[in-house]
Amino acid sequence: MSLLQVRNLRVEFPTRRGTLVALDDVSFDIAPGEVLGVVGESGAGKSMTGAAIIGLLEPPGRIAGGEILLEGRRIDNLPYERMRRIRGREIGAIFQDPLTTLNPLYTVGRQLVETMLTHLPIGPAEARERAIGWLEMVGIPAARERIDSYPHEFSGGMRQRVVIALALCAEPKLIVADEPTTALDVSIQAQVIALLKRLAREKGTAMMLVTHDMGVIAETADRVAVMYAGRIAEIGPVREVVKRANHPYSQGLMASIPPLDRRVERLAQIEGAMPRLSAIPKGCAYNPRCPRVFDRCRRERPDLMPAGATLAACWLYAPASGEGHAP
Amino acid sequence: MFAFIVSRLLQALPVMFTVSLISFAMFAYVGDPVVIMLGQDFTEAQRQQLIRDLGLDQPFFMQFATFLGNAVQGEFGLSYRLSRPVAELIAERAPATLELAFTAAFIALAVGVPMGVYTGLYRYSWLSRVFLTFSLIGVSLPTFLIGILLILTFSVWLGWLPSFGRGEVTRIGWWTTGFLTWSGIKALVLPAITLGLFQLTLIMRLVRSEMLEVLRTDYIKFARARGLSNRAVHFGHALKNTLVPVITIAGLQLGGIIAFAIVTETVFQWPGMGLLFIQSVGAADIPVMAAYLMLIALVFVTINLVVDLLYYAVDPRLRIGRGRGH
Numbered sequence: 001m002s003l004l005q006v007r008n009l010r011v012e013f014p015t016r017r018g019t020l021v022a023l024d025d026v027s028f029d030i031a032p033g034e035v036l037g038v039v040g041e042s043g044a045g046k047s048m049t050g051a052a053i054i055g056l057l058e059p060p061g062r063i064a065g066g067e068i069l070l071e072g073r074r075i076d077n078l079p080y081e082r083m084r085r086i087r088g089r090e091i092g093a094i095f096q097d098p099l100t101t102l103n104p105l106y107t108v109g110r111q112l113v114e115t116m117l118t119h120l121p122i123g124p125a126e127a128r129e130r131a132i133g134w135l136e137m138v139g140i141p142a143a144r145e146r147i148d149s150y151p152h153e154f155s156g157g158m159r160q161r162v163v164i165a166l167a168l169c170a171e172p173k174l175i176v177a178d179e180p181t182t183a184l185d186v187s188i189q190a191q192v193i194a195l196l197k198r199l200a201r202e203k204g205t206a207m208m209l210v211t212h213d214m215g216v217i218a219e220t221a222d223r224v225a226v227m228y229a230g231r232i233a234e235i236g237p238v239r240e241v242v243k244r245a246n247h248p249y250s251q252g253l254m255a256s257i258p259p260l261d262r263r264v265e266r267l268a269q270i271e272g273a274m275p276r277l278s279a280i281p282k283g284c285a286y287n288p289r290c291p292r293v294f295d296r297c298r299r300e301r302p303d304l305m306p307a308g309a310t311l312a313a314c315w316l317y318a319p320a321s322g323e324g325h326a327p
Numbered sequence: 328m329f330a331f332i333v334s335r336l337l338q339a340l341p342v343m344f345t346v347s348l349i350s351f352a353m354f355a356y357v358g359d360p361v362v363i364m365l366g367q368d369f370t371e372a373q374r375q376q377l378i379r380d381l382g383l384d385q386p387f388f389m390q391f392a393t394f395l396g397n398a399v400q401g402e403f404g405l406s407y408r409l410s411r412p413v414a415e416l417i418a419e420r421a422p423a424t425l426e427l428a429f430t431a432a433f434i435a436l437a438v439g440v441p442m443g444v445y446t447g448l449y450r451y452s453w454l455s456r457v458f459l460t461f462s463l464i465g466v467s468l469p470t471f472l473i474g475i476l477l478i479l480t481f482s483v484w485l486g487w488l489p490s491f492g493r494g495e496v497t498r499i500g501w502w503t504t505g506f507l508t509w510s511g512i513k514a515l516v517l518p519a520i521t522l523g524l525f526q527l528t529l530i531m532r533l534v535r536s537e538m539l540e541v542l543r544t545d546y547i548k549f550a551r552a553r554g555l556s557n558r559a560v561h562f563g564h565a566l567k568n569t570l571v572p573v574i575t576i577a578g579l580q581l582g583g584i585i586a587f588a589i590v591t592e593t594v595f596q597w598p599g600m601g602l603l604f605i606q607s608v609g610a611a612d613i614p615v616m617a618a619y620l621m622l623i624a625l626v627f628v629t630i631n632l633v634v635d636l637l638y639y640a641v642d643p644r645l646r647i648g649r650g651r652g653h
């Protein structure tokens with residue numbers, strides 16, 4: 001059974017000028033131990049999806065429809081206190097900027113110990129020993145001496161390692177990692193990703209990995225979801241999506257990646273811009289930019305449908321009766 | 328740590344020097360002390376004698392050096408008005424002002440911080456609205472008006488609390504305290520509230536806005552994402568970060584409380600330094616005014632030092648490397 005199931009998730013932001021739909025009909029699964037890469041232009045809803053899963057959407061944002069299940073139990077409608085016990089313990093999170101994610105006034109050791117004491121049936125002495133173990137595991141040199149250091153005494157890369165230790169220390173089954181290396185120096189991004197990948201594999205932790213770096217996706221993810229304007233445009237096994245993308249948007253996205261031996265940090269833009277949430281076009285949200293747009297795209301919104309070895313939300317793959325013509 | 332204190336003290340010197348210069352300038356250029364001290368009738372010989380006694384025939388910088396030398400020893404000469412040593416007058420009045428100021432500061436912190444935390448955490452609750460409305464009143468009403476309204480309510484109408492004076496005080500060495508008698512404590516209530524109210528509302532609003540700011544930071548989101556309890560997130564992580572700026576402001580406020588006790592002391596006829604100062608201004612009693620000015624400067628400098636030390640204790644980022652740059 002899937003570890004995480006997201007079913008028809010819809011997230012809305014009530015504003016003075018009407019309700020914005022930030023996520024619409026988002027569905028995907030993550031199997032135990034699986035790494036799902038999530039890509040898409042800025043504003044596509046990647047972070048929003050992560051926030052909804054860990055139950056920390058920022059008000060007034062709210063889940064307006066659909067459900068999120070963890071090991072078959074619904075978690076999207078739990079009271080705050082019940083969800084709090086799941087956060088950290090069953091679903092961990094890693095944020096983008098390690099310079100701001102750690103509380104500057106407490107030592108890294110204290111923050112680790114506090115997290116473990118919150119979730120695990122162990123005492124302070126045991127927690128401290130484990131904290132040292134975690135710091136060693138994430139590659140902090142001289143962990144035993146460094147445990148009582150404050151965050152500002154570590155470099156950015158080292159801090160992100162501490163954040164990874166914090167996310168993993170209560171041994172969650174799933175990690176939501178939102179652009180965990182974007183804020184880091186290019187030279188250490190690969191190391192941190194490698195660490196994350198190794199630990200996830202060793203601990204059997206599943207991961208939702210949001211990133212702009214297709215190289216990271218290709219190396220790390222098992223499956224990829226491509227998001228566009230609050231929806232999933234395409235989802236499938238990483239090889240398929242990277243090499244043989246079916247959705248015109250994914251194709252454009254992949255075409256803009258240089259060969260794997262020369263990595264870029266940011267995806268090159270496709271011509272045009274993603275629509276604002278308040279002005280998503282009728283029909284397929286991608287239709288104003290799509291090179292293969294046709295009539296139906298402007299009238300009806302496509303849902304995910306089988307397209308080759310992936311699922312794509314594109315009328316090109318409509319079952320035979322439609323106007324589509326397979327590529 | 329030691330170097331830090333020393334560097335702070337060295338920074339305080341120019342401040343104190345400037346204030347001394349101003350105080351001295353008052354001596355030298357405001358009013359004619361000779362006339363003030365001798366009154367209406369005097370002979371030319373008496374006048375010359377006094378000028379020599381006061382050292383007024385010396386050049387400016389000599390006079391200033393003498394003044395500084397005396398000031399360092401707490402020696403400010405005789406009050407023109409009361410013909411008693413200024414140092415003695417001030418020492419007599421200091422306990423009243425200090426007890427009032429610290430009580431006011433205590434009230435301001437003990438009530439202002441929790442109210443600020445509450446209104447920051449529960450922004451939309453009705454109680455928060457009540458607090459905020461109340462704080463607007465506290466900020467906008469002038470101190471003397473608050474004092475008069477309190478007197479009117481609690482002394483005149485209800486007759487619960489005295490409207491002036493310190494009540495019965497107990498003598499401990501040269502210090503006199505009102506904390507040990509019931510009437511002393513009762514007498515302290517209204518002036519302390521009057522004096523502390525403005526600071527209270529200021530601290531409340533400051534804590535509230537800092538709290539709102541801190542609650543939006545990534546490390547608070549991450550603390551929540553780690554599943555920490557609300558209690559740990561709010562009081563362990565958010566409040567501590569809020570306190571860093573609050574300490575500075577609260578420290579400066581305490582200095583302000585001592586300095587601006589003048590109004591409250593006047594309204595309540597509180598026998599402290601502020602009242603002494605006002606009476607001295609009325610009588611152009613320059614030595615008292617000069618001494619008071621320098622004392623207040625000293626208080627501000629001391630409080631600044633304490634604030635810096637507290638900063639140092641709360642924020643580990645300052646403890647490493649070069650310390651805090653301005």
Ligand SMILES: Nc1ncnc2c1ncn2[C@@H]1O[C@H](COP(=O)(O)OP(=O)(O)OP(=O)(O)O)[C@@H](O)[C@H]1O
Pocket residue numbers: 013020022040041042043044045046047048049058059060061277
């Ligand atoms: N408080 C809010 N009110 C209204 N809309 C919001 C709010 N917060 C985010 N949004 C919108 O929700 C959409 C999804 O944002 P999200 O942060 O998930 O994008 P993202 O895919 O993570 O982008 P990035 O790559 O820049 O991180 C964006 O269009 C954003 O403008």
Ligand code: SF4
Pocket residue numbers: 247248249284285286287288290291292293294297302313314315316
């Ligand atoms: S549905 Fe139409 S517009 Fe949308 S991606 Fe497919 S072809 Fe392009």
Ligand SMILES: [Mg+2]
Pocket residue numbers: 046047048178
């Ligand atoms: Mg994002």
